[in-house]
Amino acid sequence: MWVEGLSGTHRTHEDLGSEKFIQEARIQTIIFLKNGLIAHRTHIKKMLDKHSKNELVENKQLLSQARSLLNLTQQFSNALQAASSDQPLIYGLELMGESHILEQVRTASKVSSSKTVGEITANNQEDNYESLKPAFYKSEFKDQSIQSASPEKIYELLHTANLTSRKGDS
C-alpha cells in the first residue's frame, strides 16, 4: 500500500474473501495511522520541551528537523484522510501459494496483469529496468508551505501542533 509517501503492508494467512481482505486492509491502515499520530505528537512535545525557541529558530539543523516533523504531521493527516475516505491505497498484491491456485488467480477476469518472478528478472538489464512499483512510489512527500515557512513560523506551527494534539487528547 502507498498513501501520501507512506508505504506499508497488510497481510493475511486466513482464508478470507477478497472484499473482506481489502476492507480489513483499510481498517488496519487507519488504526496504524491513528497510533502513528499519538506517537508523533509525543515526539513534537519532547522536542519543544528540550529546546528553547531561540535554539529552534537559530540552529539550522534543529530547524531542518522541526520542518521534517511538521511535514510528517501533514503526511499522517493527509494519509488518514485518504484512508478514511475510500481513496485508493492498494497498488499491488503479492501472492504465495501452490502453482495451480496462482494460475487460477492469474487468469481470473478481474486481474488485468501479472508477472512471475522469472518474468520480472528475465529481461531486465541496466538500460531496460522494469519495476512493479508505481512511478510515484519513490517520490518524497514535501509540504511546500512548510518547506518555505520562516523559522519563526516553523516554531509557531510546532507549538500549534503540540497544543492541538493535547486538546485532542482530552
Place this chain on the structure above:
Amino acid sequence: MNKPIQKWTTKIIFTLLLILGSATVNATYYPRAGWLYYNGQFYLASYMLWDSPGPWTSTEPGYEHDLHVHDPNFFTSQCTTFSNLPDSYDDCPTAGIFDPNGPVFSFGSFDAELITANNWYFGAWQFTSHGSAASSPFTLIGQENESRCPFGLESIWCMFSNNSQPLLFGLYMNWGGYPTWVPY
C-alpha cells in the same frame, strides 16, 4: 627563507585537517539518534535521524531497522509495518526464518542513498496476537544491507546484511505496561 615553506606546510596541514574533519563528522550508516515507542500492546514506532548518512560499503546500499524480540512467546503473530523511509519495504515475512535467537521484525529502505541528513524518518510495527510471555528482552538494530537479487528484482528475500549496529539493548518490553518512549 623558511617562511613560505612554513606557510605552505600550515596550509596543507589545515586543509588535511578540514578534509579529515568533514569526512568523519558523525557519518554513520545507522541513525545517529532516535526513539522507540511502545504502547504496551500491539504497536511500536521508531524515529530515526541521521547527521550524515553513510559511508556506504555497497554500491547499491539499503538500510534496515531491526526489532529483535528475544522471546518468541511475546508476539506470536507476524507483523505489518508502515514507514516513510525512501523506497521503503516491509520485512515482516522474513521474521522467525533463520532467526535462531528469536524473531527479528523489520522494515527498511531499498535505496539508502536517498536518506537525507537532519530529516526525521518514521517506521512502525503492528502485531495482532500476544503469547504467554509477560515480558521479553529486545534489541533494536540499525543495519546496512545490499540486494543480491538479479538486477531489477527488489525483494526482501534478497537483502543481506553488510554491517549492523545495536541501537538499544539490555532492555525489556512488558505486556500491558504504560506507553513508553526510549531514546537512543
